[in-house]
Each structure stands twice: as structure tokens, then as C-alpha cells.
Amino acid sequence: QIERFLGIIKNFSEHPYCVYDIGCCETSLGEQGRNFYDEDLIGSELIPIAKLAWGDYLCLNFHYDKNNPSVDFLDYEESYECDPVTSKIAETFQEFLSMLLSKNTK
Structure with a gap:
């Protein structure tokens, strides 16, 4: 649930x-090391949206494609x-947008 x-x-x-x-959430995840896979990496691989x-x-x-990021679920507790635990929701952001529905849609 968003x-x-x-x-x-x-x-x-x-x-x-x-x-x-976004920056506030990214910083919080970064301080805990939950938004990157390699401790020697400078920057984040998971950008919260x-x-x-x-x-x-x-x-x-x-992490897997620097030019075309997937949209993933980040399981915070796990x-x-x-060692972030993610599940792919959509191959691209555009694909993710096409999955969204309005409450007014019949």
C-alpha cells in the first residue's frame, strides 16, 4: 500500500x-546501509520514490542497470x-506508471 x-x-x-x-529518505536509508549493495560504492543504488x-x-x-532502473519493493525489516532485500515490481518506471489505477477508474 502506497x-x-x-x-x-x-x-x-x-x-x-x-x-x-526523497533526499531525507535516501539519507536515512544510506546511514543504515540499506540502499546499496557494496560498502565501497559512493552513492546509492536504490533511490526511494x-x-x-x-x-x-x-x-x-x-544496481543491475545503471541506465534503466527497475522499480523495486524494498523490504525495510528484512x-x-x-544487503537490501528487494522484489521487482516493474522493469521500468514507465511500466510501473501503467500499473497505477485511479480510485475513480471504473
């Missing part, structure tokens, strides 16, 4: 929805430092 899509929030430290800032119920995330996964 709680909220993440965005880029200007002055996130002063914003009431600061916990939904949506916060899910129970603390999990949807992420763009650049992930550990340099």
Missing part, C-alpha cells in the same frame, strides 16, 4: 511533510547493511 509518493521539498527541515522528501505502509519503500533500483 502511503505517499516522495518529492523534493524545498527547506524540508521546516516543512510539515519533511519525512516525504514512495513510502509504503509499515516503513517499506518503492525504489528505483540502479534488509541489512549492504
Whole structure:
């Protein structure tokens, strides 16, 4: 269940929805080592794009393809430092968007 899509929030430290800032979530995951597979890597391989119920995330996964990331489910509780546990949701972001449905769709 998608709680909220993440965005880029200007002055996130002063914003009431600061916990939904991409950079803020990425930093939090990075401090715990849950968004990269190799400790010698500089940067992240999993970029969070949506916060899910129970603390999990949807992420763009650049680990397997640096140019065409898949959209993956990141299981927060099962992930550990340099050992993220992911499940592929869609091969591409475009494919993921085509999976979304509006509540108003009949």
C-alpha cells in the first residue's frame, strides 16, 4: 500500500511533510546501509520514490542497470547493511506508471 509518493521539498527541515522528501529518505536509508549493495560504492543504488505502509519503500533500483532502473519493493525489516532485500515490481518506471489505477477508474 502506497502511503505517499516522495518529492523534493524545498527547506524540508521546516516543512510539515519533511519525512516525504526523497533526499531525507535516501539519507536515512544510506546511514543504515540499506540502499546499496557494496560498502565501497559512493552513492546509492536504490533511490526511494514512495513510502509504503509499515516503513517499506518503492525504489528505483540502479544496481543491475545503471541506465534503466527497475522499480523495486524494498523490504525495510528484512534488509541489512549492504544487503537490501528487494522484489521487482516493474522493469521500468514507465511500466510501473501503467500499473497505477485511479480510485475513480471504473
